[in-house]
Amino acid sequence: MQTLKLVAVSAGLSSPSSTRLLADRLTQATRYRLAEQEYAVDVEVVELRDLAVDIAHHFVTGFPSEALQGAIDKVTGADGVIAVTPVFTASYSGLFKSFFDLVDPAALTGTPVLLGATGGTARHSLVLDHALRPLFAYLRARISSTAVYAASEDWGSGGDEYTEGLPARITRAGQEFAELIAAAERRAGDGEEELVPFEKQLADLRLD
């Protein structure tokens, strides 16, 4: 049975946090669907709050601490990434963006990603499509079609006649994401940087 690595990145700041809660629910739903398809799933959670100071130091010094490098390696080595942020000032939080600013722009190419966001009111739900989706499109990730927004009120209400409730949205997101992961070709591992022999570098410049 093949084991897939699922990594959830949560940018929630409080403890307990509804952002982490949503990340966990999305992870659970995905894992359940993958298990049905005979995949074992290894889940890891990256809590950005614990890395906030290391992230700031990386911007200042130009290199990551061991803990931050470990988190970046987990995310870039994952078979699927669940990325969840609170909405701050009409977008993803600065901490969330800062973390992904430190990931090599090519490192998530082709990686399936499930997006989630939380906020106080449902009026911010388009942040998923106006902020998160373009960010991961730039990173050339494979973005799962259903992204999930959870407003505070969603945690205490069901659906109405027009909209599904939060559990149904999470279930659908998990199902689609599991299919995306299963379909995605396992990417090549993190190999050594390829060395271009010097004759080739010179030849590329068409010297005399």
Next chain:
Amino acid sequence: MQFGIFTVGDVTTDPTTGRTPTEHERIKNTVAIALKAEEVGLDVFATGEHHNPPFVPSSPTTLLGHIAARTENLILSTSTTLITTNDPVKIAEDYATLQHLADGRVDLMMGRGNTGPVYPWFGQDIRQGIPLAIENYALLHKLWREDVVDWEGKFRSALQGFTSTPRPLDGVPPFVWHGSIRSPEIAEQAAYYGDGFFANHIFWPKQHTEKMVRLYRQRYAHYGHGTEEQAIVGLGGQVFMRKNSQDAVREFRPYFDNAPVYGHGPSLEDFSSQTPLTVGSPQEVIERTLSFREYVGDYQRQLFLVDHAGLPLKTVLEQLDILGEEVVPVLRKEFANLRPAGVPATAPLHPAVLASKEV
């Protein structure tokens, strides 16, 4: 082994007094620092090259030519010479002239430069950084070795029947190092030519240095210049010393906390454990420096950064006294004892320099 200092040439406010030296003071202080390096028995003085404030060394051969006239033994070098944005023809002319004036006491280190706008200011494109470094150096290498050069490349106007003057002193071009932090292409370039490889080393964790030096050594052997152990390696280092470790930390902390490169970031303690920065007693600097050998092998040149972040001239000169009296003599002896036969003690010296030592 050669020991020396390298300067960035920054004009930085002393955070303990709020005083900022003028450009004139900084340039004159740089000369005083170089003369002191010779006086205390160091081997090398290297200057950076920058074309924007708050840095003063935009004209390295003017500075080095002046220092050459006032010293006898010091090897004059660069850290680095911008091979991407300088015209390789002008580098060939300037450094060959310097080599004559300094009676061979010249080598230089090629670097790409990391200030984005410098590229367009000098008519280049930063996205072509590596190809520029490769093509420009290929031309420089040829200009110093062939009397009449016909040449066409991608970045510079063609040359037909061109002779770069003066020819290198006694027909021997200055030795060249290639400096890099994490670009394997540059380690490969240094290895291809059998030139030296200098790892900046400071400001970053040692893993980058270890990886690049290993690659350079392997490729140096691959290209048939010698064994991996014989490849010519240089390292940067950054130190601040006082007799008592606690005094060194107390005095250096405000400079660290406000330094342009890493200030307002991690603590002095964290940065010291993550990078080669050593703030402490002379003995601590000796031990830390000897430990570099454990991950790069026996190497030929160690340059220390001692004059940045607004440190006053007097303090810098005191640092050089400590280096010359207490640190370098011990390091020379220890490194020499550890170095196996067959591994060169220094980068190649110009025959004129060797001859002057034999007299």
